[in-house]
Each structure stands twice: as structure tokens, then as C-alpha cells.
Amino acid sequence: MSKLEEGLYDLGRLDRLAFLDTPVHRLDPRAKVVTTLVYLVCVVSFGKYDVLPMLPFVLYPVVLAADGALPLGFLARKLIAVAPFAVLVGIFNPALDREVLLHLGSLGISGGWVSFVSILVRFFLTTIAALVLIATTSFSGVCVGLRRLGVPDVMVTQLLLLYRYIFVLGEETMRMARARALRSFDDRGMGLAVYGQILGHLLLRTYARAGRLYQAMLARGFDGEVRIVRALRFTWRDVAFTSGWSALFVVMRVYNVPLLLGRFMTGLIS
Amino acid sequence: MSHHTIDVTGLGFSYPDGTAALEDVSFHIGHGESVAIVGANGAGKSTLLMHLNGFLMPARGTVNIGGTPVAKGTLADIRKTVGMVFQDPDDQLFMPSVFEDVAFGPMNLGQSPAEARQAALDALEAVGASGLEQKIPAYMSGGEKRLAAIAGVLAMRPEVIAFDEPTSDLDPVHAARVEGLVGELRRQGEYGLVLSTHDLDLAARIADRVVLLKEGSIIAEGPPRELFYDVDLLKGVGLIEPRVVRLWRELCRRTGRDPGPRPLTETEFVAALADGGRA
Numbered sequence: 001m002s003k004l005e006e007g008l009y010d011l012g013r014l015d016r017l018a019f020l021d022t023p024v025h026r027l028d029p030r031a032k033v034v035t036t037l038v039y040l041v042c043v044v045s046f047g048k049y050d051v052l053p054m055l056p057f058v059l060y061p062v063v064l065a066a067d068g069a070l071p072l073g074f075l076a077r078k079l080i081a082v083a084p085f086a087v088l089v090g091i092f093n094p095a096l097d098r099e100v101l102l103h104l105g106s107l108g109i110s111g112g113w114v115s116f117v118s119i120l121v122r123f124f125l126t127t128i129a130a131l132v133l134i135a136t137t138s139f140s141g142v143c144v145g146l147r148r149l150g151v152p153d154v155m156v157t158q159l160l161l162l163y164r165y166i167f168v169l170g171e172e173t174m175r176m177a178r179a180r181a182l183r184s185f186d187d188r189g190m191g192l193a194v195y196g197q198i199l200g201h202l203l204l205r206t207y208a209r210a211g212r213l214y215q216a217m218l219a220r221g222f223d224g225e226v227r228i229v230r231a232l233r234f235t236w237r238d239v240a241f242t243s244g245w246s247a248l249f250v251v252m253r254v255y256n257v258p259l260l261l262g263r264f265m266t267g268l269i270s
Numbered sequence: 271m272s273h274h275t276i277d278v279t280g281l282g283f284s285y286p287d288g289t290a291a292l293e294d295v296s297f298h299i300g301h302g303e304s305v306a307i308v309g310a311n312g313a314g315k316s317t318l319l320m321h322l323n324g325f326l327m328p329a330r331g332t333v334n335i336g337g338t339p340v341a342k343g344t345l346a347d348i349r350k351t352v353g354m355v356f357q358d359p360d361d362q363l364f365m366p367s368v369f370e371d372v373a374f375g376p377m378n379l380g381q382s383p384a385e386a387r388q389a390a391l392d393a394l395e396a397v398g399a400s401g402l403e404q405k406i407p408a409y410m411s412g413g414e415k416r417l418a419a420i421a422g423v424l425a426m427r428p429e430v431i432a433f434d435e436p437t438s439d440l441d442p443v444h445a446a447r448v449e450g451l452v453g454e455l456r457r458q459g460e461y462g463l464v465l466s467t468h469d470l471d472l473a474a475r476i477a478d479r480v481v482l483l484k485e486g487s488i489i490a491e492g493p494p495r496e497l498f499y500d501v502d503l504l505k506g507v508g509l510i511e512p513r514v515v516r517l518w519r520e521l522c523r524r525t526g527r528d529p530g531p532r533p534l535t536e537t538e539f540v541a542a543l544a545d546g547g548r549a
Contacts, residue, residue: 229390
């Protein structure tokens with residue numbers, strides 16, 4: 001299986017997980033979207049040298065994954081697969097910021113290394129929260145939630161179509177890649193020029209499909225607004241979920257919970 | 271809009287690159303009639319179909335649906351009347367789930383969510399696709415997608431349904447299922463059906479009338495029993511007669527039977543055979 005096929009399969013698996021029936025899955029998408037947004041804002045608003053205060057935030061995705069019966073191994077593999085991007089973002093920090101910020105015994109640790117770890121933790125938390133949101137809500141559910149929360153229709157429509165046609169485009173890419181591979185031997189037919197032509201063809205095919213798709217939408221009365229039939233109900237459970245978690249996130253953002261716990265524990269011991 | 275007839279008069283169309291796609295095309299489709307537009311690849315079938323609900327506007331001539339001319343100002347009404355099932359269902363199924371996709375048209379017609387939901391459920395049941403509601407189009411088979419696409423059009427309750435190559439790319443079971451569905455719609459007599467196809471076997475089984483296209487012009491028009499037994503005519507437009515026709519002609523040639531009954535379907539063939547070839 002090619003990397004592209006694996007990627008599409010994993011995307012499909014996330015969607016299938018969203019069809020599980022657990023208390024987390026049954027929550028209104030708006031509740032999960034708002035809660036996740038609060039979570040993301042809290043996580044990304046930490047200072048560049050903050051590491052420890054962010055750690056309690058792991059509670060949210062872990063609790064939701066456990067309650068939602070999500071396979072942690074699968075989520076971990078997805079995290080590892082995209083981790084190189086985070087590493088790439090932060091890898092130059094140790095070289096650029098050499099001022100020693102803290103000591104572990106006799107070992108001085110520079111601000112660059114601390115900020116690098118901070119980026120990795122931030123990446124881990126935000127990505128796992130997004131994965132858990134989609135695996136418990138589905139991408140389309142997230143879009144419906146965003147729409148009902150007042151996000152402009154044109155943006156939601158773009159997201160919906162983008163997600164729907166990722167698969168079609170992916171399959172077309174795979175077919176073209178296979179056709180190329182079947183007629184390429186040694187190094188011939190593998191060059192960048194061929195990839196350029198494949199990309200050009202993909203662009204033309206995408207353009208043609210977009211035209212047909214738009215016609216199909218017009219044929220069924222599309223007038224610029226995508227009307228979705230799915231009914232949503234925001235119940236007291238959703239209110240409790242959103243307000244409870246959001247309050248906890250704010251507390252964890254304002255107070256350095258690990259530090260307070262440490263002081264409390266050491267105070268108890270002494 | 272009165273009684274779902276289609277009148278095409280002197281229709282001509284050229285693509286922007288100058289390719290003449292249709293030239294002086296005229297025909298009429300009556301209420302409840304099932305008409306197959308047949309021709310070889312590039313004959314102009316799809317271009318003609320796209321004029322029936324205003325995807326393409328006539329460069330010359332007119333297209334009238336139930337007395338209303340296809341024009342920019344009438345497109346909304348025209349598209350309520352003429353539903354179109356696309357050749358590639360991936361072009362048509364763009365919503366996240368089958369149910370939402372089938373309900374898309376009814377919602378745009380101004381139905382309430384409850385009405386749209388019921389229309390979608392009814393349409394899915396009508397095509398035998400109940401149970402696919404929550405499926406995600408990306409993970410469905412070609413046959414399932416085609417049924418869902420047809421349901422999406424049926425849910426709008428149009429008066430005319432245009433099918434672009436309805437059974438292409440389907441396995442025999444799904445092709446038979448789609449054909450059975452089109453046949454059922456024909457029997458109900460509630461819809462005008464227009465099929466663009468180069469599958470003459472299919473056209474022979476489900477069309478009341480056939481329009482033969484060649485290089486954008488109508489070469490002949492009439493009942494399939496008449497046109498499909500005119501081998502020279504079919505050869506002239508780059509088509510081969512349906513299998514049953516070929517078999518019957520060969521049988522008559524070898525045995526000296528009376529070719530009179532002119533069977534078009536397997537059932538008619540067997541009946542004619544049992545009848546000893548007598549008219």
C-alpha cells in the first residue's frame with residue numbers, strides 16, 4: 001500500500017470511528033467544537049518557555065478517547081506520522097537561543113531546547129485534540145457544528161467539499177501514479193518533469209470535475225447556500241460538558257497546576 | 271408548468287473552441303414517454319442532454335420544457351422540472367452522507383427539514399437503497415453510488431428525469447438493478463425519461479422511442495423495433511444492432527423464419543422462438 005493509500009485509509013478510519021455510539025459521540029457537535037476551541041486557545045496561549053503548565057491539558061484528549069472507545073495506538077501512530085513537521089518547526093531553536101534557562105543538576109539547558117520541547121508538547125496536545133474531535137464527531141459533524149455556530153456558509157461549504165473530494169483526488173492521483181509506475185523502468189520515467197506533468201493533469205481533471213460538480217449542485221437547486229437536513233439538539237449534557245471542561249481549561253491556564261501540586265505535596269511531606 | 275413535454279426546435283450549439291456539437295436538432299418528448307438518445311462517442315448526446323436543464327444555453331433554436339423556454343430567467347423552474355442523473359456519481363454525491371445528499375435537493379426546494387427527511391427516505395426506499403442513509407459516499411461501491419445519485423434526483427420529484435449513460439461502469443448485477451429501476455419508473459408513467467446511451471441493448475429494453483444522433487445531427491427517430499432492425503442505418507452512425515436483434519436476424523437467415531416479430535428483448539426473443547417465428 002502506498003503512503004497516499006495509507007493516508008486515505010486512515011482518514012476513512014477516523015470517519016468510521018465517528019460512527020461509534022458512546023456518550024462522547026452522542027454529544028452535540030457544537031459542544032465539542034466550542035470546547036476544543038477553548039482548549040486550543042488555552043494551549044497555544046502559553047509562553048514559549050512553558051512546558052510544565054501545559055501537561056495537565058493531556059487530561060482532555062485522554063478522557064475523551066477513553067470515553068469514546070477510541071484506539072489510542074491508532075491515534076499515537078497518527079501523531080508520530082505528523083510529528084516531523086513539529087520537529088522541523090522547532091529544530092533550529094536550540095541553535096538560535098543558547099542562553100541557559102535552567103539547570104538539571106550540573107547540566108545547563110538553554111532556552112532554545114526548552115522552547116523546542118514546548119513546541120513539541122503544544123503540537124502533541126493540539127493535534128491529539130483535533131484527532132479526538134474528528135473521531136468522535138466526524139469531519140462533516142464538525143462542519144455542521146461550525147455552521148450552526150455562525151461560521152460563514154461559504155467557508156463551511158469549502159471545507160465540506162474539500163474533505164469530500166480529498167478521496168476522489170487521492171484515488172485519481174493513485175491511478176496516475178500506478179500508470180506511470182507500470183511504464184517506468186530503471187530511472188526512466190521517474191523524473192521531476194513527469195511529476196510536473198502528472199500534477200498538470202491532476203489540475204486539469206480537478207478543474208473539469210469542479211465544473212461537473214457545480215452543475216450537479218445547480219441541478220438540485222443550489223443557490224449559494226448549502227442547507228443541511230441534520231438536526232442538532234443542544235441539551236443540558238452539552239451545556240455541562242462545554243462549561244465544565246472550559247472552566248477547567250481556564251483554571252489550568254491561569255494556574256500552574258503541576259507547580260501547585262508539587263508545592264502541596266512537598267508541603268505535606270515537610 | 272404544464273405537462274412535462276420537451277420540445278427542441280432547431281437547436282444548434284458550438285463549443286468555444288469552434289467544435290460544432292449540435293446542428294439543427296428538433297424533437298418532441300411527450301408526457302410519460304421514455305426516449306433514448308443514442309449515438310457513437312462524440313455524437314453530441316451529453317451536449318444535448320445538458321441543454322434540457324440549462325447547463326448549456328441554445329446558441330440557435332429553442333428548448334421548451336412544458337411550454338417554458340430554457341433561458342436564464344427560467345432556470346429555477348426548469349431545474350425543478352428536469353432532474354439529471356450524471357454519468358459519474360462522484361460528480362453528484364458531494365454531501366458528507368448519502369442521507370444528507372439525497373435531502374439536499376428537497377431542502378433547496380424550500381421543504382422543511384422534516385419534509386426533506388421524509389422525501390429522502392422515500393427516494394432511498396424507491397431505489398432499494400434503504401440502509402445506505404448514513405454511508406459516506408467516498409467508501410461506497412460504484413453501484414451504491416449510482417443508486418444514491420438516482421435517489422437524490424427522485425427525492426425532488428421532477429417531472430422529467432435525464433440519465434447520462436445510466437449503466438456505464440457498473441457490474442452486471444448493479445447494471446440490471448439500475449435498468450430495472452428505470453424500467454419501473456417507465457411503467458409508473460409519472461416521469462418523462464430521457465436516456466443518453468450508446469448501449470443499444472439497454473435502449474431496446476426501456477425506450478419507447480429512439481433518437482439517433484450522428485455528429486450533432488438527428489439521423490433518424492422512431493420506435494426501437496423499427497430503427498434497431500435497420501442495420502445499414504446503425505452502421506452509418508457507428509453503432510451495432512442490439513444482441514437480440516443480431517441473434518434474431520442470424521436465426522432467420524439460417525432457418526428461413528419470418529423475421530416479422532422483430533424481438534428486442536430476451537423475453538420477446540424466446541416468445542418469438544416458441545411461436546415458430548410467426549408474426
